[in-house]
Amino acid sequence: MELDAIVTDPAGVEAWRLSDDAVLNLLPELSERMRQLDALRVRLAHEVHERCLNKKVGGASTADWLSGACRLTPGHARKLVAAAHSVRHRPDVADAMTSGTTDVDQVRAITNLLDQIPDLLRGTEPELVEECTRQCTDYLVAAAEHEHAGETTRRAAALRTMLERDQDGPAPDDENPALNEFHVTQMPGGRVRLKGTFDKITGEQFMTAVSSLSKPTPGRNNATGELEPDPRSPAQRRADAVADIVRFYLDSGAAPREGGERPHMTVFVDLRDLENATRNTNATSQNPVTQQSVQSSFLRRGPSWMPWLGPITVATAGTVSCDASITPIVMDEDGNPLDVGHTTRVIPKRIRKALEARDCGCAFPNCGRPTAWTDGHHIHHWSNGGPTALNNLVLLCRHHHTLIHKNDWQVVISTDDGHPWFIPPRWVDPDRQPIPAHNRQRLAFTG
Structure with missing residues (x-):
């Protein structure tokens, strides 16, 4: 099926009838056509502004009329009008947008940098400023043809950094730690909302710390040996990673004192x-x-x-x-x-060391998170008379510690080998066959 036929009657297209090759080829072509149509909308919005047509129909501004007439959000309408203004004297950028090789967001990233070049090169000969502008235009327009708007924005930011010559002046906003903010709000239901902005260095450190801890963990919720996909969303994985980092910081004892004591959670x-x-x-x-x-x-x-x-x-x-x-x-x-x-x-250091040597991290099958991220769990709880002894303890990460406390799984210490074994609930294994700890998963239960 030809693209023109699809665009003429998109509602009549029966997508399920299309061949695999047709679907794969039509989507990129359709995306390019949509960019061309969006560029046409930008040019028409520019005509509305130039002719003051919005005043004829009672619009307070071009963006105001565009928002109402085209059912766009005010922000999107303003973005289209701004794009029209930004390419008026930049024919190369305008041509790239009209042809469909760049979208409106890429145009905004490119023109934002081009507008800053005279200030970045203040005191430089006009001919050099003009030449720099031309080279940056050619470079960004060519790159935008093969990447999405986010990559173009980062590329433009990199060019801006390269053109910034005054190393003794104030740091740019994205590198200025004085602008950092972090808000903690307790919501009515009891949960906590975190919101903030950070400079690039702090942000890079944060993302580096979170990255390794927020990777998907196949088989996280089962112990059958089949590595099913991690059911958590990326946002949930990042939240779990932040929780682990905070717990590790408090457990490390490296934090400064507060109220005469190391920071700790009190319950x-x-x-x-x-x-x-x-x-x-x-x-x-x-x-x-x-x-x-x-x-x-x-x-x-x-x-x-x-x-x-x-x-x-x-x-x-x-x-x-x-x-x-x-x-x-x-x-x-x-x-x-x-x-x-x-x-x-509750668990003395010497027993904790023995636990770490025995379990080598979270003992739950198919987990194995490092010992630094684990709690010592009393199989028979200490508040009910359970001893704080090696044969009544097991290392568990916070996720599996919570899972065990829900009584879905049971833990036993084998009298034969002295190691923890995990008994799954019937919905995992109807026979409830014991499963060895993560670091001993090739073993068979001997009682």
């Missing part, structure tokens, strides 16, 4: 609530927390809470408490502290 939780949350289902039904204690806990602060962001579920507090420093505080029934005991580490 307040009633011990009886914590015991109830970490029991298995059968134990919970046999040893319920009294109604009086639940009401008292909720009336004071909630079942558990944090100084910055307030209440969290007891289940989340149970996950956090697996590998933490515990400070017992005796409270009266009105929530007033009566006595503060000595802070103790």
Whole structure:
């Protein structure tokens, strides 16, 4: 099918009837035609402006009329009008746009740089400024024919950096750390929104730190040996990476002191609530927390809470408490502290070292995240009398630590080899056959 026939009656095209070659060939041709049509729209918008036609029909400006008449957002309408103005005296750029080899966004990136060249070369002979403008125009127009607008924008930014001669002057905005901003907002539902802008150096460091931690992890949610695609979106992977970086920073002990202590996360939780949350289902039904204690806990602060962001579920507090420093505080029934005991580490350093030597990272099958990114999980929780001993501990990354606390999976330490084995839920394996830890996945369970 010819492109002209498709453009004449696009609604009548039965795409499923087209051959593979036709689909692959038509899409690039159609995209070029759309760029040509967009360039025609820019030229017509310029005529509206030059003839003041918007005033005949009551438009406050060309962009205002264009937005209403063509159902464009005001920003898009302004962009088209600006493109028309920017190419008036730049025939090479205008020709590239008209032919469909460049789009409006590329034109904006190119003309923005060309407009800055006289200032960048202030004090230079006019002939040299003109020659530099011509060379930059030829270079960017030729490059734009083979790349998208984002790459053209970066290419123009690189040229601007090369033309900037005054090294002693103020840094350009994209390299000026004084313009950095970072906002943290607690939303009504309890979540936290982060928003900010950073200079190029800080941004590069941030993206470098996040990149390796945000790669897709095939098989993340299964342990069958089949490496299924990571179900997380790119945004979720980056969020998980940032969470890992923050946890690693707090765990490293390298941060400056605040309030006389190293920065740390504090969670307040009633011990009886914590015991109830970490029991298995059968134990919970046999040893319920009294109604009086639940009401008292909720009336004071909630079942558990944090100084910055307030209440969290007891289940989340149970996950956090697996590998933490515990400070017992005796409270009266009105929530007033009566006595503060000595802070103790739930998992001592010597046992943590032994755990790292045994599990070599997250022990969950097909994971293996480095030990620096893991928590020590009590198989039988310490708040229910579980010992802090090697045969009751396993290293888990935050994702799999949470998964284990949901009781979908179970962990056992084999009496034969002393290593952790993972029992999947029935929806993963109806027979619930134990699976060895990540660093020992070729083994068979011996009980």
